[in-house]
Amino acid sequence: MYNKIKDLYQNTAQYAEKSVKIGGWIRTARASKGIGFIELNDGTFFRSVQIVFEGTLESSESSENSENSLNFDETAKLGVGACVTVTGRLVETPTAKQPFEIKATAIFLEGACPTNYPLQKKRHSYEFLRTIAHLRPRTNTFAAVFRVRSLASHAVHEFFQKRNFVYVHTPILTGNDGEGAGELFRVTTLKPDEKVEKNENGEPDYSKDFFGTKANLAVTGQLAVEPFIMGFRDVYTFGPIFRAEHSATTTHAAEFWMIEPEMAFADLDNYMETAEELVKYVINYVLANAPEEMEFFENWIEKGLIERLKSVASADFTRCSYTKAIELLQQAEKDGKKFEYPPKWGDDLQTEHERYICEEVYNAPVYLTDYPRDIKAFYMRQNEDGKTVAAADLLVPGVGELVGGSQREERLDKLEESIVHFKLNAEEYDWYLDLRRFGGVKHAGFGVGFERFLMYLTGMKNIRDVIAYPRAFGQMSY
Amino acid sequence: MYNKIKDLYQNTAQYAEKSVKIGGWIRTARASKGIGFIELNDGTFFRSVQIVFEGTLESSESSENSENSLNFDETAKLGVGACVTVTGRLVETPTAKQPFEIKATAIFLEGACPTNYPLQKKRHSYEFLRTIAHLRPRTNTFAAVFRVRSLASHAVHEFFQKRNFVYVHTPILTGNDGEGAGELFRVTTLKPDEKVEKNENGEPDYSKDFFGTKANLAVTGQLAVEPFIMGFRDVYTFGPIFRAEHSATTTHAAEFWMIEPEMAFADLDNYMETAEELVKYVINYVLANAPEEMEFFENWIEKGLIERLKSVASADFTRCSYTKAIELLQQAEKDGKKFEYPPKWGDDLQTEHERYICEEVYNAPVYLTDYPRDIKAFYMRQNEDGKTVAAADLLVPGVGELVGGSQREERLDKLEESIVHFKLNAEEYDWYLDLRRFGGVKHAGFGVGFERFLMYLTGMKNIRDVIAYPRAFGQMSY
Numbered sequence: 001m002y003n004k005i006k007d008l009y010q011n012t013a014q015y016a017e018k019s020v021k022i023g024g025w026i027r028t029a030r031a032s033k034g035i036g037f038i039e040l041n042d043g044t045f046f047r048s049v050q051i052v053f054e055g056t057l058e059s060s061e062s063s064e065n066s067e068n069s070l071n072f073d074e075t076a077k078l079g080v081g082a083c084v085t086v087t088g089r090l091v092e093t094p095t096a097k098q099p100f101e102i103k104a105t106a107i108f109l110e111g112a113c114p115t116n117y118p119l120q121k122k123r124h125s126y127e128f129l130r131t132i133a134h135l136r137p138r139t140n141t142f143a144a145v146f147r148v149r150s151l152a153s154h155a156v157h158e159f160f161q162k163r164n165f166v167y168v169h170t171p172i173l174t175g176n177d178g179e180g181a182g183e184l185f186r187v188t189t190l191k192p193d194e195k196v197e198k199n200e201n202g203e204p205d206y207s208k209d210f211f212g213t214k215a216n217l218a219v220t221g222q223l224a225v226e227p228f229i230m231g232f233r234d235v236y237t238f239g240p241i242f243r244a245e246h247s248a249t250t251t252h253a254a255e256f257w258m259i260e261p262e263m264a265f266a267d268l269d270n271y272m273e274t275a276e277e278l279v280k281y282v283i284n285y286v287l288a289n290a291p292e293e294m295e296f297f298e299n300w301i302e303k304g305l306i307e308r309l310k311s312v313a314s315a316d317f318t319r320c321s322y323t324k325a326i327e328l329l330q331q332a333e334k335d336g337k338k339f340e341y342p343p344k345w346g347d348d349l350q351t352e353h354e355r356y357i358c359e360e361v362y363n364a365p366v367y368l369t370d371y372p373r374d375i376k377a378f379y380m381r382q383n384e385d386g387k388t389v390a391a392a393d394l395l396v397p398g399v400g401e402l403v404g405g406s407q408r409e410e411r412l413d414k415l416e417e418s419i420v421h422f423k424l425n426a427e428e429y430d431w432y433l434d435l436r437r438f439g440g441v442k443h444a445g446f447g448v449g450f451e452r453f454l455m456y457l458t459g460m461k462n463i464r465d466v467i468a469y470p471r472a473f474g475q476m477s478y
Numbered sequence: 479m480y481n482k483i484k485d486l487y488q489n490t491a492q493y494a495e496k497s498v499k500i501g502g503w504i505r506t507a508r509a510s511k512g513i514g515f516i517e518l519n520d521g522t523f524f525r526s527v528q529i530v531f532e533g534t535l536e537s538s539e540s541s542e543n544s545e546n547s548l549n550f551d552e553t554a555k556l557g558v559g560a561c562v563t564v565t566g567r568l569v570e571t572p573t574a575k576q577p578f579e580i581k582a583t584a585i586f587l588e589g590a591c592p593t594n595y596p597l598q599k600k601r602h603s604y605e606f607l608r609t610i611a612h613l614r615p616r617t618n619t620f621a622a623v624f625r626v627r628s629l630a631s632h633a634v635h636e637f638f639q640k641r642n643f644v645y646v647h648t649p650i651l652t653g654n655d656g657e658g659a660g661e662l663f664r665v666t667t668l669k670p671d672e673k674v675e676k677n678e679n680g681e682p683d684y685s686k687d688f689f690g691t692k693a694n695l696a697v698t699g700q701l702a703v704e705p706f707i708m709g710f711r712d713v714y715t716f717g718p719i720f721r722a723e724h725s726a727t728t729t730h731a732a733e734f735w736m737i738e739p740e741m742a743f744a745d746l747d748n749y750m751e752t753a754e755e756l757v758k759y760v761i762n763y764v765l766a767n768a769p770e771e772m773e774f775f776e777n778w779i780e781k782g783l784i785e786r787l788k789s790v791a792s793a794d795f796t797r798c799s800y801t802k803a804i805e806l807l808q809q810a811e812k813d814g815k816k817f818e819y820p821p822k823w824g825d826d827l828q829t830e831h832e833r834y835i836c837e838e839v840y841n842a843p844v845y846l847t848d849y850p851r852d853i854k855a856f857y858m859r860q861n862e863d864g865k866t867v868a869a870a871d872l873l874v875p876g877v878g879e880l881v882g883g884s885q886r887e888e889r890l891d892k893l894e895e896s897i898v899h900f901k902l903n904a905e906e907y908d909w910y911l912d913l914r915r916f917g918g919v920k921h922a923g924f925g926v927g928f929e930r931f932l933m934y935l936t937g938m939k940n941i942r943d944v945i946a947y948p949r950a951f952g953q954m955s956y
Contacts, residue, residue: 002743004642004711006642023742023743023919024711025708025917026917042711043707043708043709043710043711043712043742044642044710044711044712081916081917082917083708083917083918083919085743110743110917110918110919110920111888111914111916111917111918111919112917113916113917114915114916117916117917118916119916133705134705134909134910134912134913135705135708135912135916137705137706137708137709137710138708138709138917142709143709143710146644146646146706146709146710147644147710149645149647150639150644150645150646151639153645153647154635154639154645157632157635161628161629161632164482164484164522166624166625166628167627167628167631167632168624168628168946169627169631169718169735169945169946170946170947171733171946171947171949172650172695172718172720172733173663173720173732173733173949173954174947174954174956175954175955175956176956183667184667185651185665185666185667185688186665186666186667186668186670187663187664187665187695188663188664188666189661189662189663189664189722190664192664192673192674192682192684192692193673193674193676193682194673195670195671195672195673196670196671198671204670204671206670210663210722210724210732210951210952211732211949211951211952211953211954212952212954213954214670215954217650217665224946224947224956227611227612227613227615228615228624228946229521230503230521230561230613230615230616231521231615231616231620231621231624232521232522232615232621232624232625233482233502233520233521233522234521234522239717239718240647240650240717240718242650242651244667244688246688254651254688254689255649255650255651257647264501264521265480265501265563265588410589428956431610431612431955431956432612432956434612434613435612436589437592438559438589438591438592438595438596438597438613439503439504439559439560439561439588439589439590439591439595439616440561440588440589441501441561441588441589442588467647468646468647468648468649468702468706469648469649469652469702471649471651471689473688473689474688474689474690475689476651476652476653476689476690476691476693477653477909478652478653478654478702478906478909
């Protein structure tokens with residue numbers, strides 16, 4: 001049985017002067033004059049442990065592992081990245097930088113690491129590290145990123161499960177084009193040199209393809225999760241989503257994860273309150289459960305990160321209508337503020353506009369509400385004014401839009417009219433209209449791009465650096 | 479603010495004689511002689527609440543919702559499936575079947591439900607309900623199934639997070655063919671009437687497709703999660719997986735979820751212990767957190783279900799080598815047992831064989847270990863005998879294989895030899911070999927088909943009845 005470095009750090013006193021056994025990977029190693037030091041990381045904890053070894057290393061012939069036991073000189077030659085098992089005594093070092101170290105009694109080689117190891121001690125560019133996605137979790141930065149990703153993900157589940165939301169695994173394969181939210185990937189089992197034949201009307205005839213109908217990768221889980229509110233009242237989906245956008249910017253990925261809750265007997269206010277609680281819950285969870293990682297981001301990725309997160313976690317999120325935001329922007333323009341795109345009622349807000357409202361006007365998280373109908377999705381609930389819908393986007397300083405959501409149109413006639421208005425294929429949404437035909441209910445929901453949230457939590461600036469194996473236009477490795 | 483029925487059941491005394499407000503859907507309704515009864519379900523709890531209404535219903539003119547308020551006759555006409563909001567007084571009924579009822583003071587219509595509602599009170603076949611996947615969560619059976627699915631999913635996360643495993647979101651889009659584990663779906667942005675051209679060597683030239691290379695849907699997350707053990711020691715992935723199998727049986731789906739943990743410094747025994755703990759944890763979690771749903775399955779889906787699950791949760795999982803299993807099967811044959819396929823060393827075990835070993839020999843969960851190399855995956859660790867690998871499948875009574883896993887081959891030369899032996903494309907696995915070239919480590923992992931586990935937990939007999947929107951060969955609706 002191996003001890004875990006996390007446990008040694010958290011219960012040091014209990015292990016003091018006791019024999020421990022740890023397995024891990026060498027981060028740094030040096031030796032001279034009969035004494036050597038290894039920084040060993042076992043993956044259970046962000047911090048490494050200092051191993052001290054001397055000429056007294058046993059060859060441990062009695063061990064089952066004896067052929068792999070190393071003497072002082074062999075240990076001294078171990079390179080960065082090598083995997084070893086160490087047995088030794090834990091010694092408290094209250095005056096040193098680390099609270100304890102391990103005096104090795106025996107060291108066993110698990111896996112050597114030759115000098116062509118791509119991750120030598122020097123710092124590497126993120127761009128280079130993206131080309132070795134299978135090795136970068138061994139670096140400090142990506143060990144921190146992916147642990148925070150795991151914890152944030154669990155925080156999301158905990159938040160909803162505690163509130164009795166039911167997690168629905170919405171499908172990835174879908175015949176629906178999902179509100180026209182983005183470019184679609186098509187899925188097929190036809191051979192690469194086969195194409196879909198046309199039927200007599202000149203339309204694609206999918207009868208020879210796997211599903212006998214068109215199949216796309218989902219661009220949202222929202223439409224599919226919505227029917228479940230009639231079974232469970234409060235539900236959410238959290239899974240991968242696909243957009244075939246032909247751009248490879250720092251914020252675009254072809255595959256990413258979305259959090260999408262949906263709530264019956266809920267209106268726009270209920271959505272905004274729930275999303276605010278979610279954002280705060282995840283921030284607090286990550287700060288509490290990954291303090292070492294968050295300190296690393298603070299020190300190496302973004303100064304002021306922790307203060308920024310703490311202030312959001314304790315802020316009251318404010319609210320401002322789209323219409324008022326346009327007025328504020330136009331007033332700012334009159335007062336000499338320069339925008340690349342002149343703010344105009346009816347146009348979608350540009351990042352420069354969102355940043356001005358969020359960072360210069362409020363300097364706090366702010367919900368922009370009641371957008372013009374024509375720049376939002378067909379299922380959003382029409383307001384009384386006939387021009388706007390009960391939608392709201394949460395803007396946060398430094399990132400812009402973090403959450404988008406709305407109250408949904410529960411009135412059958414209004415929704416039917418919207419399907420025509422937005423020139424959608426009515427037949428494709430017939431099942432969705434059933435939700436209004438049979439026991440319809442006032443409801444609301446929202447979506448959080450999980451990677452954008454992670455960038456906000458970690459300070460990482462490129463979406464490809466918070467995804468295990470990023471996929472984007474022209475970019476996919478194994 | 480709405481009260482939740484779950485809360486009313488769990489804290490009945492506290493609400494006694496108080497005014498409450500609940501919103502939900504009518505399961506049954508009847509009225510006569512000035513008194514009516516509604517079974518109302520709000521989705522927060524498996525059980526419904528009895529609403530009693532009389533001629534004294536207020537028209538609630540003062541309410542913002544007044545135009546929707548219903549009098550006695552209007553309420554009496556409400557059909558199954560209609561959505562209403564009820565305000566009333568909670569009255570304890572200690573001598574009745576239900577611990578309390580609500581004496582309605584006002585009832586508001588949220589959404590009517592006309593008589594063409596497909597879910598009338600009578601029982602429907604699962605086959606029919608599959609055609610209305612957007613409505614079936616409103617039935618008792620599917621409300622139970624999908625709540626258990628949500629809870630089991632959360633139990634999986636809790637199990638691993640408590641043990642410091644890091645959750646990795648492995649990619650769905652992959653250029654890898656994943657150990658040849660199944661038929662692949664191809665992903666493309668070429669138009670349906672476009673095909674992939676061939677290059678001068680006659681091979682598909684993907685340069686005009688989105689990624690510039692072939693792109694498939696993942697058939698496993700295992701290979702992609704494995705590198706993360708070098709960053710975190712213990713990791714898992716839990717997400718959708720795709721197999722384009724041209725069969726539509728009760729156990730095949732084109733899209734399903736897999737739980738795939740991977741552990742460094744771990745051998746076959748460690749895998750078996752961890753998987754045993756996981757299975758027990760999830761069973762206990764579901765029994766504790768969904769007692770009403772589990773009782774429903776016991777009464778309506780499978781008699782003896784709860785006893786079966788409890789016995790597994792308290793059993794010591796036993797172990798039996800593949801070689802010994804073959805001997806037992808052959809002995810049984812000599813003793814007169816008839817098998818459709820004669821058991822023979824080197825052949826894969828058939829379901830009839832697995833059931834005999836598991837149900838007739840042991841009548842308990844049993845790990846079959848050390849399978850012949852040639853019927854298992856290339857990455858499994860070769861045993862000393864040169865014929866078998868350190869693999870194990872967990873068989874459980876009634877279902878057969880529930881978990882499959884192995885110790886992985888950490889020796890570079892052996893793994894290289896296996897890639898040749900299994901006629902795989904060495905170039906495609908070069909990155910995977912890096913995990914053995916640089917700081918390799920003894921490790922093990924396993925996979926659990928989440929739907930199969932759910933069928934085991936609920937007694938449901940068709941995989942399509944534990945998936946929100948099932949996809950299979952020739953079958954996909956919206």
